[in-house]
Structures are given as structure tokens and as C-alpha cells.
Amino acid sequence: MPPDPVDHLLSVHGVSVRFGGLAALDDVRIDVPAGTVAGLIGPNGAGKTTLFNVVSGLLRPDSGRIEWKGRTLRRHRPHDLAGLGIARTFQGLNLFGGLPVLDNVMVGAERFARGGAVSMLTGLGAHGRDERLMRDRAMAVLEEFGIAGTARSLPGTLPFGLQKRVALARAVVAEPELLLLDEPAAGISADDIGALAELIGRLGERMGVLLVEHHVDLVMQVCERITVLDFGRVICAGPPEAVRADPGVAEAYLGTGEEAADDA
Numbered sequence: 001m002p003p004d005p006v007d008h009l010l011s012v013h014g015v016s017v018r019f020g021g022l023a024a025l026d027d028v029r030i031d032v033p034a035g036t037v038a039g040l041i042g043p044n045g046a047g048k049t050t051l052f053n054v055v056s057g058l059l060r061p062d063s064g065r066i067e068w069k070g071r072t073l074r075r076h077r078p079h080d081l082a083g084l085g086i087a088r089t090f091q092g093l094n095l096f097g098g099l100p101v102l103d104n105v106m107v108g109a110e111r112f113a114r115g116g117a118v119s120m121l122t123g124l125g126a127h128g129r130d131e132r133l134m135r136d137r138a139m140a141v142l143e144e145f146g147i148a149g150t151a152r153s154l155p156g157t158l159p160f161g162l163q164k165r166v167a168l169a170r171a172v173v174a175e176p177e178l179l180l181l182d183e184p185a186a187g188i189s190a191d192d193i194g195a196l197a198e199l200i201g202r203l204g205e206r207m208g209v210l211l212v213e214h215h216v217d218l219v220m221q222v223c224e225r226i227t228v229l230d231f232g233r234v235i236c237a238g239p240p241e242a243v244r245a246d247p248g249v250a251e252a253y254l255g256t257g258e259e260a261a262d263d264a
């Protein structure tokens with residue numbers, strides 16, 4: 001039975017993207033229901049980043065459409081995401097090197113600023129109240145993420161794993177309805193993967209998460225449903241057990257020398 005689209009926060013319907021003669025995405029369908037962690041995996045060049053860029057409004061699909069809470073998004077741009085209730089992290093961390101961790105996270109909390117950007121910039125009106133509110137929100141998330149002790153540090157002075165946590169905190173502080181996570185495990189030590197899995201699982205209880213990740217073991221652990229891309233096409237979609245058992249998935253990974261799905 002086809003899924004009821006209204007049950008889904010995000011639905012990617014038949015999206016295709018071509019770069020010249022190359023089909024980076026070919027008729028891709030993915031749904032992310034509220035309160036679930038959905039995974040998107042695939043070997044290098046499979047189209048994962050392209051799909052994220054289409055969902056984020058960085059790239060227009062040649063065909064197909066993106067639906068957000070039952071409504072088609074038309075010509076949305078990355079700066080529209082926060083207003084829609086969508087946050088994303090980037091493979092590059094995009095942190096402000098000259099600002100302490102707390103201020104970096106406060107940037108993500110801007111939507112709690114009732115006086116708006118003008119008030120923040122001019123120091124007039126609701127500025128003081130807004131800043132306190134944003135600071136409290138940011139501090140609460142740093143505490144939840146176990147990194148409150150880094151609040152006054154500059155990001156560049158922290159180990160990479162902690163910097164990734166700061167970037168995640170900045171995405172989460174506005175309490176988005178959907179979190180797009182682009183390779184959160186990249187560069188993280190094996191010891192920290194368990195803690196990251198636990199954190200993503202916890203976030204998935206209060207927001208939808210779409211997780212793009214090379215670390216198949218992490219994806220298998222935290223995702224309720226996984227979509228596998230290969231050469232721009234969905235080759236498998238289902239719960240982790242089904243993906244693990246699918247011979248086409250193992251074959252796609254074995255062909256690239258990457259981590260095979262049955263390693264997980």
C-alpha cells in the first residue's frame with residue numbers, strides 16, 4: 001500500500017538530477033516520517049550529497065518534487081529552511097573560528113530572538129532579553145550534548161569530534177522538525193561512534209532525522225528505515241535487516257572497496 005504522504009514530514013517524489021550526460025539522481029523516492037531516523041547510504045558518487053542539495057534548495061531537480069508536510073516546496077532556497085523547521089549540518093563544519101562555542105551555537109538559536117535581527121544588531125528593544133533567551137537555549141543544548149565545559153573555547157582549539165558536536169548542537173538548538181545530517185561520523189574515532197549513535201537516537205525521538213552516512217554500522221544501528229543509492233538510483237529501501245540481507249547492496253559496496261553492508 002502506498003504510504004500516506006500526510007504522515008511524512010519530508011517526501012522526495014521521483015527526483016532526477018542530471019549533470020551533463022550523467023544522471024546523478026534518477027527517479028529517487030524517499031520519505032521521512034516525523035519522529036524517525038531515516039538513513040541514506042550508498043558508495044562514493046551514488047548521489048547522496050546531490051539529494052541533500054536538492055532537499056536544501058541548493059539545487060533544482062530536473063524532474064520530481066520535494067514535499068514538506070504534505071505541501072510541495074516550490075523554488076525554496078537554503079535560507080528558507082530554518083523558517084520551515086528544517087536544519088542541516090555540513091560535511092565541512094562551517095563554524096565561526098573567531099567566536100566561542102557558546103556564540104556559535106547561539107547563532108542557530110536566532111529564531112528565538114523575538115526582537116529579530118535588527119534589534120540584535122542595534123542593541124535596541126528586546127535585544128537583552130533575546131540574548132539571554134538564546135544564551136540559555138544554547139547552554140541547555142551544550143549540556144544535553146555533554147560539552148558545556150567547552151562553551152568559552154574557540155572551536156579550533158577543540159578535538160575534531162567535539163567540533164562536530166558543536167556543529168550538531170548549532171543545528172539542533174532551534175528544535176527543528178527535521179534534521180538533515182551530512183556524514184556526522186566522518187573523522188570521528190571508533191570510540192566516539194557509540195556516543196554519536198546514542199545522541200542521534202535521542203534526537204530522533206523529538207524530530208525527524210535524515211542521515212547521510214558512509215559508516216554503515218552507525219546507520220544500521222540508529223535508522224528505522226534505510227534507502228540505498230547506487231549510481232543515482234534507489235537499489236533498496238527498507239528496515240536495516242532487509243538492507244543487510246539484500247545481495248544488491250553488498251554488491252554495490254564491494255564494487256568500490258568501501259565498507260560492505262554485511263560488515264555492519
Ligand SMILES: Nc1ncnc2c1ncn2[C@@H]1O[C@H](COP(=O)(O)OP(=O)(O)OP(=O)(O)O)[C@@H](O)[C@H]1O
Pocket residue numbers: 019022023024042043044045046047048049050051
Ligand atoms: N556539480 C556537479 N557537476 C558535475 N557532476 C557532479 C556535480 N556534483 C556531483 N556530480 C557527480 O554526480 C554524481 C553524484 O555525486 P554526489 O556527490 O551526489 O555523490 P555522493 O553519494 O554524495 O558521493 P560521496 O559519498 O563521495 O560524497 C557523481 O558522479 C559526481 O561526480
